[in-house]
Amino acid sequence: MEQILDVKLQTPLRVYSKDNKLIAEFGEKRREPVTIEDIPQLQLQAFLAAEDSRFFDHFGVDIMGLTRAAVELVSTGQIQSGGSTITMQVAKNYFLTRDRTFIRKFNEILLALQIERELSKERIFELYLNKIYLGKRAYGIAAAARVYYDKPVNELSLAQMAMLAGLPKAPSAYNPLADPERALSRRNWILGRMKELGYITPDAWSLATQAPITAQYYSRETEVDADYVAEMARSEMLRRYGDNAYTDGYTVTLTVDSEKQQKATDALRAGLEAYDRRHGFRGPIGQFDVSDMDQDALSMQMRNYVAVESLLPAVVTAVDDNSGEVGVHLRDYGQGTMAFETMTWAKRFRTERLTGPAPETPSDVVSPGDVVYVKLLNGDELEDTTDASVTPRVGLAQVPSVEGALISLNAQSGAIEALSGGYSFGQSKYNRATQAERQPGSNFKPFLYLSALENGKTAATIYNDAPIVFEDSELETAWRPQNASGQFYGPTSLRKGLYRSRNLVSIRLLRDLGTNTTLDYLKQLQLPTDKMPDNLSLALGSGLVTPMAVARGFAVIANGGYDVQPYLIERIEEADGTPLYEAPETLLCDQDCGTQTAHEDGDSATTIDGMQLPASEESSEPRKMRRLADERAVYIMHSMMRDVIERGTGRRALALDRPDIAGKTGTTNEQKDTWFSGFNHSLATTVWVGFDQPAPLGRGEFGATTALPIWLDYMKVALDGAELSTMPRPNGVVNIRINPETGERARPGENGVFEIFRTEQAPPPLPPENTGQDNADGESDDLSRQIF
CATH class of the missing domain: 3.40.710.10 (DD-peptidase/beta-lactamase superfamily)
Known part of the structure; x- marks a missing residue:
């Protein structure tokens, strides 16, 4: 009994966002364990009627059922009906194989007798309803209710309850998705048994037997499109818990x-x-002859092409340059239309730097038989209606390279x-x-400039933005770095050098600081330096x-x-x-x-x-x-x-x-x-x-x-x-009005800008004759009065 009570039902790994939205589910089996108190009485009675109407009266073994099974074994050499009670099915599902042999049946009986001695009928029934396989990867009644009806178990109709109760005997044969007629017959037989046993009234039986089959396949829909995040969580759970991560029902909440x-x-x-559209249309992803194909043949052919996220494969069936309309057949939606207005971007791709002329008609872009990717333009309209006359409207697209x-x-x-x-x-x-x-390129420069600010430089420090040439014996030609504009701008402050992303300023700054100093500072910031170069190209973000x-x-x-x-x-x-x-x-x-x-x-x-x-x-x-x-x-x-x-x-x-x-x-x-x-x-x-x-x-x-x-x-x-949300101003910084061309304090009457300095790095005061006096612009040279 310790074993059966300690058995962990195989429940998938589920990953949620921090606001409790489902991101992913991993695992072979879909299961949602429930207690017997959570299951409606009618649902319990449906399973009793289908599987073991004398469950609450016998001691775990139904003698009449076993006798019938034994007669079948002697007369045919095989067991046809089984004769298993719910308790025996619990024993089989938790401990035994599904082999239809006499030895297995004998062990099943012994285990059933022991289970009945140790557990209450309600606990046995609960174990059964959580373990039983009901088709479509659904294990247990709660998972089956979600898979076939997308409802919690307490919201099912009587007809739906009876349909699920019919599945344990043969989850494939009596599956309403695989064989609706056979499933309907099984459901109605169970409803008849429920009426005979007094579980339901004749009126309830009549209404339920007339109810149509409403089962569909409902996969567990994720609520957030976050596959890369989900994979990061899955791999970490696998690292921590091994394969048990997929079966032990862990719930992972992410940040x-x-x-x-x-x-x-x-x-x-x-x-x-x-970006991809700016560089033109690379042409169709496939081509086939559509001249003699009907809709069914087109649908069959389109199964060779898969959707990529929101991009759907479609084959061009007709092109009308006069109306600007293109007929297409979509894999999952059938016949649709594509307007030329959605194709005007599709200049022919030649290279990343060159495209052909802008198209003037649909036939400049596509031809009948071309398979292309498209995007639905009226997807919400199609989802909200069952009207077959609503035609999908699409726009030309392509998977970015x-x-x-x-x-x-x-x-x-x-x-x-x-x-x-x-x-x-x-x-x-x-x-x-x-x-x-x-390579981070100029995205690296803030770390270089921060190193400079901690090593004696200021935002007002001036460097010359001028040509520079480096000779290197290991290179065939000299290195002549340039700014992105190809121009040079002369003396430039570090502040301007950063916001204008001036390469020559950054290189001279790194040369002044030293690559070793900068690399040491990067290590201090805990940035990886193992793939950073130990030369001046570091200033331009050439590391990895x-x-x-x-x-x-x-x-x-x-x-x-x-x-x-x-x-x-x-x-x-x-x-x-x-x-x-x-x-x-x-x-x-x-x-x-x-x-x-x-x-x-x-x-x-x-x-x-x-x-x-x-x-x-x-x-x-x-x-x-x-x-x-x-x-x-x-x-x-x-x-x-x-x-x-x-x-x-x-x-x-x-x-x-x-x-x-x-x-x-x-x-x-x-x-x-x-x-x-x-x-x-x-x-x-x-x-x-x-x-x-x-x-x-x-x-x-x-x-x-x-x-x-x-x-x-x-x-x-x-x-x-x-x-x-801004960083609070720390103590020990001052604002000083400076000459932006020199980085020195601005003199009275001189055009200046305010710059921020660490107190000990502020430009020195003006000459003594001005010390302590307010200048014409109202600025004091007393540093203690510059902190605000």
Whole structure:
């Protein structure tokens, strides 16, 4: 009895968002264990009528049924009817095979007798109703109610209850989806038995037997499109619990917010599709002769093509240049129409830099027999009606050849708010957010400039933006780095060098600091340096990092300079709701961090692909995130990066109309990788766009044109209704009016701008004769009066 009571019903792994929306379900069997009190009396009586009407009267074995089975065995050599009681079926389902042999039946009887001695009839019945297989991967009555009727078990009609009660005898033969007529006959027989046994009235029997079959197949619909996140959770659960993760009914709650996650998925796809359209139509994905095919033949042929996310395969059946209408046949919807207005983008692709002329008629784009991808334009209308006269309207589309990733982190805790690792998980399981190692380009510059601010430089430090040539014996030609514009702008402050993304300023700055100093600082920020070059190309972001690592680095800047360890799993529960793991609280600490921090505690610091893995179930200690960067330097960096939005390469982000946003674009040599990373004090989000096999994205493609629109599309939703979140001004910084051309204090009457300095790095006072006197502009040279 200890064994049977300890048996864990095989229940799938379910993954939910933090607001309890289903993201994914993993496991061979669908099961939702219920107690007998949760099951309606009529449903119990339906199973009794179908399987064992004397269940509450016998001692676990029905002598009459066994006698009948024995006669069949002697006369035919086989057992036809079985003679099993519900208790014997419990014994078989929990302990024995399904072999129809005498030895198995004998063991079944012995076990049934023991079960009856140890357990109540109600408990036995409950075990039976949770274990029984009812077809379509449904185990147990609750799962079957969902699979066939998409209802909880207490909302089924009498006819539906009888239909489910008919399944245990032969889940395939009496399945209403496989053989409706046979299933109907079985259902009505059970209803007749229920009437004979006094469970239902003749009127109820009459109504139920006349009810039509309403069963359909309802797969468990996910509520959030987050396949990459789901796979990250699945692989982590498998690492922790092995194959039991699929059967022991674990519930995993993630840190992702369903609304933000769905928008991240949609925004990334829309951005990749927009890039793809700018570079033209690559032609049909297939072609066949449609001249002699009817609708059935077209449907059969289209089974060779699969949908990719919202893109549906369709074959062109007719092209009318006069009306601008194209007839198509869709795999799952039949005949539809496509207007030329949806095809005007489809210039013929030639190279990433070159397209053909704009099409003037539909026949410039497609021909009869072409198989292309399309998007439904009236999908909601089709779902809301059963009217066969409603024709699908579609627009021309194609699966993007470019890829991308988006990661959004809570900057204060490291919780992953949203993540998408590519256009389609079904098309490619490769998670670019955590696995793709790419060059960050100018997205790297904030880390270089932060290093400079902590090593004696200021936002007003001047460097010459002028040509520079490096001779290298290992190179065939000299290295002549340039700005993206190809122009040079002379003396430039670090602030302007950052928001204008001036390459020559960054290179001279790195040469001044030294690559060793900068690499050491990157290590201090816990950024990976194993694939960073030890030369001046580092200034242009020529190292290799994952988008997750970049997002984490920007989160460190966003939160004021504290360590960040991204994590995905918020909570793990057993099947009965018992908590196994709760993500520990995150504490940002300057002093009194204790002897262990997230990087020093070997258990809690375990990471895969830059993501924090859950600590052991027993650990409830807060994760202490120590300071990695000087808060004053970070505060100044926030100001400089807000200028990227207000005056620099990230101006598109002004559309958010939020003064708390800062960020940085990034584009690598030959435009092979494009980035945008942006944040406020609470949320940091990074977007990368590029080809899986690095190749130029084409003319006019920069971080501001590929990655920033995706970031903006996502952040409009992520920050909707959120209060402004800016880093508090720390002590020890001053605002000084300076000459922007020299970086020195502005003299009276001189055009100047205010700049932020750490107190000890402020420009020296004006000559002694002016000390302590207010100048013509009302500015005092007394540093103590400049702090505000």
